[in-house]
Every structure is written in C-alpha cells, then in structure tokens.
Amino acid sequence: MKRSFRGLTLSLALLAGSLAPAQAHAGQRPAFNAYLLAQRPSNAAADRLATVRERAARAGGVVTAIDEQRGVPTFLWATRVAPLTRAAGISPEGAARHSLGRFADAYGLSRAALDSAHVVHVHDIGQGPVIVTLRQRVDGAELFQTEVKVLLRQSLDLVAIAGNLHPAAVPRKTGAGRGAFRLAPAEALARALEDLHGIPAGPSGVVEAQPAGGYRLFELAPGGALAAASLHLVGPARVKKVHFPMPETLVPAYFVELVSGDARSVASDAYAYVIAADDGRILYRRSLVASDAFNYRVWAEATDDGRPLDGPQADYTPHPTGVPDGSEPDFIPAPLVSMEGFNTNPDGAVDPWLPAGAVETLGNNVDAYADHHPPDGFSEGDLRATITAERTFDHVYDTSRDPLSSEPQIMAAVTQMFYVTNWLHDWYYDSGFDEAAGNAQQDNRGRGGLGGDPLHAEAQDGALAPESPRNNANMLALADGASPRMQMYLWNTPDARRTLTIQPGGASLDTGTAAFGPASFRLSGEVVLVDDGVDSIPDDAADGTRDGCEAPINDVAGKILLVDRGACTYKQKAVNAQAAGALGVLLANNVAGPAPGMGSGAPEDVAVSIPMLSIARDEGDRLKAALLEGPVTAELERVAGVARDSGIDNTAVAHEWGHYLHHRLTRCGTEQCSAQSEGWADFIALHMAIREGDDLDGTFATTIYAARGMGDSGYRGARRAPYSVDFDKNALTFRHIADGEELPAQPMGTGGGPENSEVHNAGEIWALMLFEGYVSLLRREEGGRRVYTHDEARRLMSDLIVAGMKLAPVDATFTEQRDALLAAAAARSEADMLALAGGFARRGAGTCAVSAPRASIDFVGVVESFELKPWSSVAVGQPADSVRSCDDDGFLDAGERGTVTFEVHNAGPVPLVGAEATVTSASPHVTFPDGAAIAVPEVPPFGAVTVAFDVRVDDAVADRAALELRVEVATPGACAPSVAGVTGAHLNVDDVPGASAVESVESEAPVWTKEGDAAEAVWSREKTDAVNHAWRGVDHPSRSDTQLVSPPLSVGAGEPLVITFSHRYSFEITPAGEVPAAIHWDGGVIEISDDDGATWQDIAAHVDPGYGGPIGNDPEEPSVNPLAGRQGFVGANAAWPEPERVTLDLGTAFSGKTVRVRFRIGTDAYVGDFGWEIDDIEARGLVDTPFGMLVPDASRCGDAPAGEGGSGAGAGGAGGAAAGGSDAPTDGPAPPSAGDDGCGCEVAGAPASRAAGSLASLLAVAALGLRRRRGGGRRGTS
Known part of the structure; x- marks a missing residue:
C-alpha cells in the first residue's frame, strides 16, 4: 500500500464538512481496518498471486481484480460455461456451489472451507441476474465482512464471481487457545465505548438486555460511570x-454496533467496532453515519405510482437554460395524493404503508417525526405528523415562513419525509431490496431478514438547539435488525441583508458569517483590538497575542472585539470574547482572499449568544491602522433569509436514502467505497428526478431547493458541476478523483472542498458514470427504434442498481463495482451491458482503467481508459503424442508428432478479433509442421476459444531432452498488446518403473502413497518449472495430519543407509509484531519405519535432520496441532525461497532391513502457508531400485508419411527439416505398407528377427496410436 488511512470517518452526509457539521460528541474517530493495514504475507500471498490467474484460466475464468492482502481474486469473469440448467433440476444454490468448487483451486479453498459457507441470500426477481451470496461460519460465528457472490443467468450459467472466502474458515476441534473468546461481550462493548468517548468504565458500566436477532443487547448500567458522564445509548448496543x-489467520472477536451521544443533545454518533476477543485490541472501527389508502399533501405526482417531485419548486431537471445564470425554480403548491403502497409482495399484493385506523406517521417501513429535543431519537417533546381527517395528512407547508413557525408547518415536513422514504422502499422492493436482502421493516412477515428495524426519518433534527446543526443531512446505516436513521437539517439561505459600517469614514465592508451564534442581529459599539497575552506564533512576524485564543487581558466589556484568524477554532474566539463581556466579534482573515465563512467547532458544550462576522485581511489591516489613530465604532446588522427544510427537498431525502440502500447491500469501509456511496446516493436522487421527455443532453442537479445558500443551486445543486453528458457542461472524468489532478477549465462550485479525493467530490464522478450509463440505456436502439420505453429503462436501471450492489466485493474499488454492475447487466443482456459500459468509458472508466489501491486515501494511481476493449489471457496445456505416435506412452519421442492446445480468454465487453499466436521454443529438437504462427478465432466477450497446434520431434534425437514452449498471443486492440503462456514436457523418454534409487519425481507413475484424512488436499506432484516436478505438501488451512510415504526400501546387509533430498519450506508462524509471538503453528517431520508402517520413529532418533523448533508451541492450546510439542521443520528454511540439500546418514542401524520413510505435515485449524516442497530424493545403500525413472526412448519411429516435413523450427531455426522435405531417418528398415498413416518402428538394440516378428502387433498399435489431425495449427473452438 502506498499510504494507510488518514483520520477517516465514514460520513455518509449530503455535504462535506466545509459547512457547519452536526455536533460529534465523541469526536471524529478515524476509520481503522487491521486487515487492510496488515503487512502482506511474504510467502503465501506471493505464491498465490503468481499462480491464481493460471489456475482460474484452467477452470475457465479470467481474474480482473485481486485482494492485495491475500493474492486471491475479488472479481472473476467466467469464460467457459458449465452444463448446468434449471431444467436439470439444479437450484441456484447448487449451481453456485458447483461454480465455487470449480474455481476452488484459484481461491486456495479446501473442501472444508467451501463447506463452511452458507447461503444468506438469493437475488432472483424472475428476470435478469441471479445472485447467490454465501458467507462462512466457524463454530457458529460468522466471518466478518467475508462473503462471495456468485452471479448466474436465469439459466443458471455462471457469469462472474465477486468477493472471496477465507481458507481458514474450517471447523475447530478444540475451543481454546488461538480461537478462544476469552473476553466477555460486555468487556468488548466497554472497550469500544472507552475508545469512542474516553470514559474507562469497564464491563460493569453496562447491563445485558434480552437478546434479539442473533445479537446480545446491552444498556448502560444505571448510576454507572458512563451514565454519570451524561452518555446516552439511543438504542441498545448490539454485540x-x-x-x-x-491475511493468514482468523481472530476470534466481537462485532459491536452502538449509537451513543450526550443525553443533553439531539446529536449522536454511530460506530461499528470489531474487538479482538483474546486481548481487547481494536481490529476494526468505522463511523456508520453517512451523512387502506391514505391521503398525503406532499410534493409528488398525483397519478401513476405517485413518484415524488424534486421538491417544493417547479421541475428544474434539466435546467431550463443549461447555463449557470443564478436562476431558481418557482414554488409550487403540494397536491393531495392518495397512496396505500405500490410494491408487489410475494403474494402478489401491496404492503400498506400504514395500518387501517392509523393516526400518525408510524408505519411498518418508516417512523417519521421531528426530532427537536434531546436525546437523539423520538423522545418527549418530539412530534409525528397526525391526521387532519380520516386517513388524511393534509398539512400545508408555507415556503415563505420559517420551518419552525407552526406545528402544521412542522408536520407538513414530517409528512413529506414519511411519503418519500416509503415510496423509495416500495420502488426498490420490486427490484430486489426486500426483507431477505436486509431492508428496514418493523415486521418482515416471515419473508427472511431481521425485523424490528423501521427506518427512523428525523425531520428538522436538532432545530431548537442553541446551535442547531445546519446545512447538512446524514444517514446512519446500521446492519439489518437495527433501525437506520435519517437526519434532515435546516439549511441557511442567503441573508436578506448583511452590513458592516465603520466610523469614522462610513466605510462599508464585505463580511462572512458564522455557523454559530445569532443569525439575525443589529448592534453598534466601539471596536477594540484583542490582547490575549499569549503569543501563539512566537516564531512568526505576526503578533500572536491578537488571535483571541486565550481570555483577553485588556478591557473588552461592552465593546466589539477585533481578533485575527488562526491558532484555534472560530467558536473558541467567540466563547472567550463572550466570557469577557464583549458585545460581538469581528474576525480578520490572516490570508489573502475574501472574508471567510466560519464553521462551528470546539468547545461543543458552550453556546454562543453574541454576533460574529468576518472581514478580509486587507480590511482588517486598515481597521487596525484606524484604531491607532483614535476611537473606531462599528455597526453590525444581519437579517437572515428564511431557512429551508431539507426534509421537503425530495432529492436530498432520496440521496440519504441511497446511502442506506448502498450500505445494507454492500460491505463498505474504505474511503474509495465511501466515495462510491456518495455517488450512488446522488444517482438514486437523479434516477427519481429524470422523467419521460426530459432533454437528456441538458444539465441536471439535485438538492436544488435546500442548497440555495451554496450559490447557483438551480444549476449545480450542492455539487461542483451539474450532471450532464455534455462535456462542455461537465468534463470531469475518472482521473479527477485523485488529488493533484487539475480540474477542467469550467465554472465550478465549491462542492466538498478543494481535495479531489474528498468523498463527495470523488462521488460526483461515480454518479456521473452511472448517469452516462443510464442515458445510454434510455437511448438504446435496435433497428432504428428505442428498445425500452422510459418506464421500462427506469425499472431496468433500478434492477441493475440493486443487483450490482449485491454483487460488489467487500470494500469494492471503482472498477470492481463497475464490473459488478456490468456483470449484472450481462447476465440479462449483452447489449444492455455494452450500453452501460460505454457510459463508464466516456468518463474514463473503460475496460483498461485501473483504480487507485483499495486502501488509498488520496486516490492517486488511477489510470483512465476511454474505450471498450478485450481483456485477454492465455492458458497453455500439456503436449500430447496425439497425432503420430510410435508407442502411445504419452511422451513425445523422436520422429513423433503431437498436439498442444491453448485457451485464449476474453474478460472484456467486446470481441477479441484478429489475435495471432506465435509459438517459440528454445529446444533445437522440435519443429511446428503447420507453422509457428496461428490465427486465433474471434473470442467473444466474456468467453474463450480453444486453439491447437502440432509439434514434431526431430528423428535425430537420441537422448532424453526437455521441451519448453512459449505461446505468445498478439491481441490487437486489447488492454495488453500481447499475452503469453508457457508449457513443457520431457522429450524422447520412456517411463520405466523400478529403475532407480533416486526419486526425481518425473515418473508419471509415482510409487509414493498419500495417507491421512486430508492427504489428497495436502500432497501433490507439482511442476517447479515448465518441465520438472517435485512433491508439494501445502500448509493446509485446517487441522490435518498427513503423510507422503515411500515404497519399501530394501537396505543391503552391512550397508549404511544414506538419504539425501532437496527441499524448501515455509510453514505458518505468528507474523512479526503479532501476539502471541514466535509460535510455530504448523510444521513437518521425517519418520522411518522398519515394520512396514506398523510403527514409526522420528528420524531425529538416528540423525539430526536440522529441525528448527517445536511445532504448535502455543502454551494455552498445546493440542491445536497433531504434531504439537515435537521438534520439526518450522517457519522457513534458511535459504527460502531457494531449496537446500539435506543428507541423512543413518549408518547401519537399518542394515539388512526393509524400511519406509515418510514426510509428515501437521497443521492447526487456521490458515497455512506455502508448505513443503521435496525433490530429488536419493536412497543409497539399497539392494533394489524402487523408483520410476525417465530413460531415453528405446524405440525409434521410421519414415514419416510424405508431406509431413516440418516448418517453423524452434528458436534459432535449429533442428527442423526444410519445409516440404522428408523428416524420415536415412537408415533403418523400410517402412511397412500401411497406407497414408503407416509407421515403421524399431526397438533399438533388438535382434532383427524380433523386430520383424513384432510387425503385426506394431501395426495394430499404429492403427490406434497414429491419429493424424491435419490443420491442427488452425483449429479453434469456442
């Protein structure tokens, strides 16, 4: 990682903190994720990363995104379809599990790890994509934020896999030690509260309530330290x-979710923690705050599905002029709309928003109320909207009056929020955001998910507080089973009048305003320059005693205090002046530029009651100079504009609701994912606002009503630029999410502030990509006619939004989330996918685009791509003697001709056309009869083709040789100009059993046996390069005891037994810096038996094998590893990753005996490592030769048929006959008459009579073995 997290909180707010934020009584705690910050494993992950794409390709897939910590896929496109269909009786779960098993090797998953995954949700709305989501459990406890999503078509063909599973998620056989929950749940909660609020209360500070939904619930203990500190839990904390x-293990832990704050305030903080259950350390922390039919008087369409209008103003989406002219729409009256609900539940009926007889805005989906009084949540003094007549909420909102001017005014805002949030619930319910998917409802009616969590829609939040939060909104998105909370605030508008007049001279100065203190005022008085007696900047030329950060030491009572900006919060200056009796405060800027706006801040528990205005630095300098000349007076006046209630701005409400949708359907804890959430939220609002007949080339904005105080909100809303497909209006592209990238030379608003990576600024670009894609869907044509009506495209886009979110990997990058959305579209229609993909490409997120690293905070590293291209890879198979073979032994020998196949995969949205493969080899013994250049057939999007070519071995090869082939595929127009793969094989050999005392591991008929329950998963014969092999025992990610056992070894009488071998190993140990340290969790030993395996002894009883330490030396759980307590090979060998040679001289202890030797690996129940690689095992002192051996081929092919002369020799042109010539040997017997496929074979060194007598049988073999496949170099199948 380039950099780790900065002080990040997941603020899902409508605007950034440049405006006055809600109070944060806990302070802003930085986001933290121990997984993302862990050092990358040097062995296991690096090894997996080197092979994962190859393994995926062998199974028929292309990996396009990787989890950098473990080197496993986070997004994989399937390019080969498995024959599974609903018609065959396969269920979506069965198809998903089959697909995961198919790619298990690429993900490094054992059968036990796969079996630990359970289905938590199946998204299937009867059309389009089917998404099966699986999560893992170990001993009943779920893995935190670890899940895999399998995307299928309706036919159940695999499209893609997103996310991954953890190989350590396997059942444990013991309950202590590394997997123990040593801390109690109350202790974990106390640790989280202490971290958040700084109050060390311990577990006695909380008391347990009744459990619910799989959580243990806790309240504050009455009279405890937490309650005494005025801490308040808005609802029970869930643990x-x-x-x-x-990366290498699982840590037992507690998930803690709490909403807490000061009992004297309506504000609260919501955080999720994961606390280690062994020692209480923090593993994860993030803020959860983002920012019968009834009649409702609301701004909504009175027809069709009652879609909300943009707000209390006329339709301004798109903007009528398309230029930033400062205009805003006229106000319009709200109609009376009748609505019962409009979703379609599993019974085909509607779920009513309110029960018959309801009298207030408290329904099954939403509880809407004005949250005016502390503490946070519905409490005494707060009010819901009530009916004005039977089944009627007819409250009229007057936009010319203050939002708090009357109870009907307040209830009108509450009614509007109730309506819009219910409408969004029903609209997205029909796209798959239902009970099982985790939507918010009091009663889930037995349809899955957790109930008891209706959305709390809080209007005018904290509006009566002395310093009420303003100019913002936020969404608290708790996990399923706990109510999400939407807080909508009042927003300031431009002042009706604001003046500052200085006497003498009558100068009128421009001013900036404060987000605290009175909003309207008029006063005059003498101006005095502060002297606080403390030079806060002693090394600076400026006078640090003039900043007012300490109590004034001069007489300021009854006067207007002039202070300099800097060194403390604006509010602190005002508090100090107020305490000293000042009438008001003027702040002079300390940098060039206009008078600054002054946000609130510390101290949070002190209200400011005196006015404060700011002035520019040069005006401050002139004012200070005038004070040196004599008395100066100032007259300050401010008449605030009528505040606007964001709860009646329907696009602002939709934005916040979009956060809830996103965070219920994804696992999102990084800044990059948080930026996407802002973009999703904006797009949810845009999607609701765009209507049939709108000019799709125009400019669109959200939050037009509420954000008037930010400037030209009619044109750009609260963002820097309007949403538009016209680059003359908005030229932002993918690279503009990165800090340091210069913005387009266009009129820009302030948006989320100066940093491109600020989540709202970066989120604009994600929303812009979605907007481009949606416009493409709306405009998509076939045969000159629109494919979809407006309403059809609108519903389709909603379906894809839900499916794309459900498919997203944990903490998705921009391009991973893009691929999830495109894959969801591809499962339904390739043309729809292309339309969306084109939208992403227009804004720089085309096929070849690269996201910033997952944990980046500045988003530097983005690579743009403005095209749709193929994304290619190649997997090369093994050579086979399948065209012309003299002995059908599987090896290519002298004079034989074989076939090599390779697959070209395309994970791009467009076909790969015109690809050409070139085959090369450093071997001088081979030629390519049909040429070394091979045309590759067109590879369809997200598909693969298989291509084959022939290879011929020179007749003159007399000894064994190695063949290494490289297939390089030129891929014009693809993301990479070429891709390559290698393969290899032994040439001109016979595999002779029982021929050697050296096990080279090259025989295709190994005589070693694998023993132990997991032996097949642990031990295998693997390639170490293109040709050679070794035994590999992986460090298994679950508890295992497996052995690789030799055949019987007969030691000569009086002969010493000496065993030598090469090996390298890397077994799991506690990573550096973790606790407990220096524990060798896994390891290997060597054992010997002289009674045919009835009993075994450690080889160390006879010779020092060079063991490195004790295996499984966990003092608290000594039995976690079957080999616990024994000395063994642990950690990594000294030369790792290079192998080392070991010699074991056993002397004559086994002289005259028959022995077996075994290599034994013991692993615990958690993630392993590379394991143990063993090669070239030699046993000296034997009287037999127990191992197979590759020897030079004993037979020799005769003349090849006419025309089989080769062309395209190996590298350097060596070894091949001229094109069109004969490659038959010049000596040897004449070939038999066997037609065009004839073959004459001769056993070297055999008597002529034997060769002749074998002719009939050899011809019979030839009839089977000589399979001529002409045109092999041009074959291709899809």
Whole structure:
C-alpha cells in the first residue's frame, strides 16, 4: 500500500464538512481496518498471486481484480460455461456451489472451507441476474465482512464471481487457545465505548438486555460511570461473536454496533467496532453515519405510482437554460395524493404503508417525526405528523415562513419525509431490496431478514438547539435488525441583508458569517483590538497575542472585539470574547482572499449568544491602522433569509436514502467505497428526478431547493458541476478523483472542498458514470427504434442498481463495482451491458482503467481508459503424442508428432478479433509442421476459444531432452498488446518403473502413497518449472495430519543407509509484531519405519535432520496441532525461497532391513502457508531400485508419411527439416505398407528377427496410436 488511512470517518452526509457539521460528541474517530493495514504475507500471498490467474484460466475464468492482502481474486469473469440448467433440476444454490468448487483451486479453498459457507441470500426477481451470496461460519460465528457472490443467468450459467472466502474458515476441534473468546461481550462493548468517548468504565458500566436477532443487547448500567458522564445509548448496543479475517489467520472477536451521544443533545454518533476477543485490541472501527389508502399533501405526482417531485419548486431537471445564470425554480403548491403502497409482495399484493385506523406517521417501513429535543431519537417533546381527517395528512407547508413557525408547518415536513422514504422502499422492493436482502421493516412477515428495524426519518433534527446543526443531512446505516436513521437539517439561505459600517469614514465592508451564534442581529459599539497575552506564533512576524485564543487581558466589556484568524477554532474566539463581556466579534482573515465563512467547532458544550462576522485581511489591516489613530465604532446588522427544510427537498431525502440502500447491500469501509456511496446516493436522487421527455443532453442537479445558500443551486445543486453528458457542461472524468489532478477549465462550485479525493467530490464522478450509463440505456436502439420505453429503462436501471450492489466485493474499488454492475447487466443482456459500459468509458472508466489501491486515501494511481476493449489471457496445456505416435506412452519421442492446445480468454465487453499466436521454443529438437504462427478465432466477450497446434520431434534425437514452449498471443486492440503462456514436457523418454534409487519425481507413475484424512488436499506432484516436478505438501488451512510415504526400501546387509533430498519450506508462524509471538503453528517431520508402517520413529532418533523448533508451541492450546510439542521443520528454511540439500546418514542401524520413510505435515485449524516442497530424493545403500525413472526412448519411429516435413523450427531455426522435405531417418528398415498413416518402428538394440516378428502387433498399435489431425495449427473452438 502506498499510504494507510488518514483520520477517516465514514460520513455518509449530503455535504462535506466545509459547512457547519452536526455536533460529534465523541469526536471524529478515524476509520481503522487491521486487515487492510496488515503487512502482506511474504510467502503465501506471493505464491498465490503468481499462480491464481493460471489456475482460474484452467477452470475457465479470467481474474480482473485481486485482494492485495491475500493474492486471491475479488472479481472473476467466467469464460467457459458449465452444463448446468434449471431444467436439470439444479437450484441456484447448487449451481453456485458447483461454480465455487470449480474455481476452488484459484481461491486456495479446501473442501472444508467451501463447506463452511452458507447461503444468506438469493437475488432472483424472475428476470435478469441471479445472485447467490454465501458467507462462512466457524463454530457458529460468522466471518466478518467475508462473503462471495456468485452471479448466474436465469439459466443458471455462471457469469462472474465477486468477493472471496477465507481458507481458514474450517471447523475447530478444540475451543481454546488461538480461537478462544476469552473476553466477555460486555468487556468488548466497554472497550469500544472507552475508545469512542474516553470514559474507562469497564464491563460493569453496562447491563445485558434480552437478546434479539442473533445479537446480545446491552444498556448502560444505571448510576454507572458512563451514565454519570451524561452518555446516552439511543438504542441498545448490539454485540455478537465473529471471526475477523487477517491475511493468514482468523481472530476470534466481537462485532459491536452502538449509537451513543450526550443525553443533553439531539446529536449522536454511530460506530461499528470489531474487538479482538483474546486481548481487547481494536481490529476494526468505522463511523456508520453517512451523512387502506391514505391521503398525503406532499410534493409528488398525483397519478401513476405517485413518484415524488424534486421538491417544493417547479421541475428544474434539466435546467431550463443549461447555463449557470443564478436562476431558481418557482414554488409550487403540494397536491393531495392518495397512496396505500405500490410494491408487489410475494403474494402478489401491496404492503400498506400504514395500518387501517392509523393516526400518525408510524408505519411498518418508516417512523417519521421531528426530532427537536434531546436525546437523539423520538423522545418527549418530539412530534409525528397526525391526521387532519380520516386517513388524511393534509398539512400545508408555507415556503415563505420559517420551518419552525407552526406545528402544521412542522408536520407538513414530517409528512413529506414519511411519503418519500416509503415510496423509495416500495420502488426498490420490486427490484430486489426486500426483507431477505436486509431492508428496514418493523415486521418482515416471515419473508427472511431481521425485523424490528423501521427506518427512523428525523425531520428538522436538532432545530431548537442553541446551535442547531445546519446545512447538512446524514444517514446512519446500521446492519439489518437495527433501525437506520435519517437526519434532515435546516439549511441557511442567503441573508436578506448583511452590513458592516465603520466610523469614522462610513466605510462599508464585505463580511462572512458564522455557523454559530445569532443569525439575525443589529448592534453598534466601539471596536477594540484583542490582547490575549499569549503569543501563539512566537516564531512568526505576526503578533500572536491578537488571535483571541486565550481570555483577553485588556478591557473588552461592552465593546466589539477585533481578533485575527488562526491558532484555534472560530467558536473558541467567540466563547472567550463572550466570557469577557464583549458585545460581538469581528474576525480578520490572516490570508489573502475574501472574508471567510466560519464553521462551528470546539468547545461543543458552550453556546454562543453574541454576533460574529468576518472581514478580509486587507480590511482588517486598515481597521487596525484606524484604531491607532483614535476611537473606531462599528455597526453590525444581519437579517437572515428564511431557512429551508431539507426534509421537503425530495432529492436530498432520496440521496440519504441511497446511502442506506448502498450500505445494507454492500460491505463498505474504505474511503474509495465511501466515495462510491456518495455517488450512488446522488444517482438514486437523479434516477427519481429524470422523467419521460426530459432533454437528456441538458444539465441536471439535485438538492436544488435546500442548497440555495451554496450559490447557483438551480444549476449545480450542492455539487461542483451539474450532471450532464455534455462535456462542455461537465468534463470531469475518472482521473479527477485523485488529488493533484487539475480540474477542467469550467465554472465550478465549491462542492466538498478543494481535495479531489474528498468523498463527495470523488462521488460526483461515480454518479456521473452511472448517469452516462443510464442515458445510454434510455437511448438504446435496435433497428432504428428505442428498445425500452422510459418506464421500462427506469425499472431496468433500478434492477441493475440493486443487483450490482449485491454483487460488489467487500470494500469494492471503482472498477470492481463497475464490473459488478456490468456483470449484472450481462447476465440479462449483452447489449444492455455494452450500453452501460460505454457510459463508464466516456468518463474514463473503460475496460483498461485501473483504480487507485483499495486502501488509498488520496486516490492517486488511477489510470483512465476511454474505450471498450478485450481483456485477454492465455492458458497453455500439456503436449500430447496425439497425432503420430510410435508407442502411445504419452511422451513425445523422436520422429513423433503431437498436439498442444491453448485457451485464449476474453474478460472484456467486446470481441477479441484478429489475435495471432506465435509459438517459440528454445529446444533445437522440435519443429511446428503447420507453422509457428496461428490465427486465433474471434473470442467473444466474456468467453474463450480453444486453439491447437502440432509439434514434431526431430528423428535425430537420441537422448532424453526437455521441451519448453512459449505461446505468445498478439491481441490487437486489447488492454495488453500481447499475452503469453508457457508449457513443457520431457522429450524422447520412456517411463520405466523400478529403475532407480533416486526419486526425481518425473515418473508419471509415482510409487509414493498419500495417507491421512486430508492427504489428497495436502500432497501433490507439482511442476517447479515448465518441465520438472517435485512433491508439494501445502500448509493446509485446517487441522490435518498427513503423510507422503515411500515404497519399501530394501537396505543391503552391512550397508549404511544414506538419504539425501532437496527441499524448501515455509510453514505458518505468528507474523512479526503479532501476539502471541514466535509460535510455530504448523510444521513437518521425517519418520522411518522398519515394520512396514506398523510403527514409526522420528528420524531425529538416528540423525539430526536440522529441525528448527517445536511445532504448535502455543502454551494455552498445546493440542491445536497433531504434531504439537515435537521438534520439526518450522517457519522457513534458511535459504527460502531457494531449496537446500539435506543428507541423512543413518549408518547401519537399518542394515539388512526393509524400511519406509515418510514426510509428515501437521497443521492447526487456521490458515497455512506455502508448505513443503521435496525433490530429488536419493536412497543409497539399497539392494533394489524402487523408483520410476525417465530413460531415453528405446524405440525409434521410421519414415514419416510424405508431406509431413516440418516448418517453423524452434528458436534459432535449429533442428527442423526444410519445409516440404522428408523428416524420415536415412537408415533403418523400410517402412511397412500401411497406407497414408503407416509407421515403421524399431526397438533399438533388438535382434532383427524380433523386430520383424513384432510387425503385426506394431501395426495394430499404429492403427490406434497414429491419429493424424491435419490443420491442427488452425483449429479453434469456442
């Protein structure tokens, strides 16, 4: 990683903190994720990363995104379809599990790890994509934020896999030690509260309530330290057991979710924690705050599905002129709309928003109220909207009056929020955001998910507080089963009048305003320059005693205090002046530029009651100079504009609701994902606002009503630029999410501030990409006619939004989320996918685009792509003697001709056309009869083709040789100009059993046996390069005891037994810096038996094998590893990753005996490592030769048929006959008459009579073995 997290909180707010934020009584705690910050494993992850794409390709897939911590896929496109269909009786779960098993090798998953995954949700709305989501459990506790999503078509063909599973998620056989939950849940909660609020109360500070929804619930203990500190829990804190994934292991932990704040305030903070259950350390922390039919008087369409209008103003989407002219729409009256609900539940009926007889805005989906009084949540003094007549909420909102001017005014805002949030619930319910998907409802009616969590829609939040939060909104998105909370605030508008007049001289100065203190005032008085007696900047030329950050030491009572900007919060200056009796405060800027706006801040528990205005630095300098000349007076006046209630701005409400949708359907904890959430939220609002007949080339904005105080909101809303497909109006592209990128030379608003990476600024670009794609869907044509009506495209886009979110990997990058959305579209229609993909490409997120690293905070590293291209890869198979073979032994020998196949995969949205493969080899013994250049057939999007070519071995090869082939595919127009793969094989050999005392591991008929329950998963014969092999025992990610056992070894009488071998190993140990340290969790030993395996002894009883330490030396759980307590090979060998040679001289202890030797690996129940690689095992002192051996081929092919002369020799042109010539040997017997496929074969060194006598049988073999496949170099199948 380039950099780790900065002080990041997941603020899902409508605007950035440049405006006055809601109070944060806990302070802003930085986001933290121990997994993302862990050092990358040097062995296991690096090894996996080197092979994962190859393994995926072998199974028929292309990996396009990787989890950098573990080197496993986070997004994989399937390019080969498995024959599974609903018609065959396969369920979506069955198809998903089959697909995961197919790619298990690429993900490094054992059968036990796959079996630990359970289905938590199946998204299937009867059309389009089917998404099966699986999560893992270990001993009943779920893995935190670890899940895999399998995307299928309606036919159940695999399209893609997103996310991944953890190989350590396997059942444990013991309950202590590394997997123990040593801390109690109350202790974990106390640790989280202490971190958040700084109050060390311990577990006695909380008391347990009744559990619910799989969580243990806790309240504050009455009279405890937490309650005494005025801490308040808005609802019970929720705690449950989880396993927190680290790159190499799982940590037992508790997930803690709490909403807390000062009992004297309506503000609160919501955080999720994961606390390690062994020692209480923090593993994860993030803020959860983002920012019968009834009649409702609301701004909504009175027809069709009652879609909300943009707000209390006429339709301004798109903008009528398309230029930033400062205009805003006229106000319009709200109609009376009748609505019962409009979703379609599983029974085909509607779920009513309110029950018959309801009298207030408290329904199954939403509880809407004005949250005016502390603490946070519905409490005494707060009010819901009530009916004005039977089944009627007819409250009229007067936009010319203050939002708090009357109770009907307040209830009108509450009614509007109730309506819009219910409408969004129903609209997205029909796209798959239902109970099982985790939507918010009091009663889930037995349809899955957790109930008891209706959305709390809080209007005018904190509006009666002395310093009420303004100019913002936020969404608290708790996990399913706890109510999400939407807080909508009042927003300031431009002042009706604001003046500052200085006497003598009558100068009128421009001013900036404060987000605290009175909003309207008029006063005059003498101006005095502060002297606080403390030079806060002693090394600076400026006078640091003039900043007012300390109590004034001069007489300021009854006067207007002039202070300099800097060194403390604006509010602190005002508090100090107020305490000293000042009438008001003027702040002079300390940098060039206009008078600054002054946000609120510390101290949060002190209200300011005196006015404060700011002036520019040069005006401040002139004012200070005038004070040196004599008395100066100032007259300050401010008449605030009528505040606007964001709760009646329907696009602002839709934005916040979009956060809830996103965070219920994804696992999102990084700044990059938070930026996407802002973009999703904006797009949810845009999607609701765009109507049939709108000019799609125009400019669109959200939050037009509420954000008037930010400037030209009619044109750009609260963002820097309007949403538009016209680059003359908005030229932002993918690169503009990165800090340091210069913005387009266009009129820009302030948006989220100066940093491109600020989540609202970066989120604009994600929303812009979605907007481009949606416009493409709306405009998509076939045969000159629109494919979809407006309403059809609108519903389709909603379906894809829900499916794309459900498919997203944990903490998705921009391009991973893009691929999830495109894959969802591809499962339904390739043409729809292309339309969306084109939208992404227009804004720089085309096929070849690269996201910033997952944990980046500045988003530097973005690579743009403005085209749709193929994304290619190649997988090369093994050579086979399948065209012309003399002995059908599987090896290519002298004079034989074989076939090599390779697959070209395309994970791009467009076909790969015109690709050409070139085959090369450094071997001088081979030629390519049909040429070394091979045309590759067109590879369809997200598909693969298989291509074959022939290779011929020179007749003159007399000894064994190695063949290494490289297939390089030129891919014009693809993301990479070429891709390559290698393969290899032994040439001109026979595999002779029982021929050697050296096990080279090259025989295709190994005589070693694998023993132990997981032996097949642990031990395998693997390639170490293109040709050679070794035994590999992986460090298994679950508890295992497996052995690789030799055949019987007969030691000569009086002969010493000496065993030598090469090996390298890397077994799991506690990573540096973790606790407990220096524990060798896994390891290997060597054992010997002289009674045919009835009993075994450690080889160390006879010779020092060079063991490195004790295996499984966890003092708290010594039995976690089957080999616990034994000395063995642990950690990594000294030369790692290079192998080392070991010699074991056993002397004559086994002289005259028959022995077996075994290599034994013991692993615990958690993630392993590379394991143990063993090669070239030699046993000296034997009287037999137990191992197979590759020897030079004993037979020799005769003349090849006419025309089989080769062309395209190996590298350097060596070894091949001229094109069109004969490659038959010049000596040897004449070939038999066997037609065009004839073959004459001769056993070297055999008597002539034997060769002749074998002719009939050899001809019979030839009839089977000589399979001539002409045109092999041009074959291709899809």
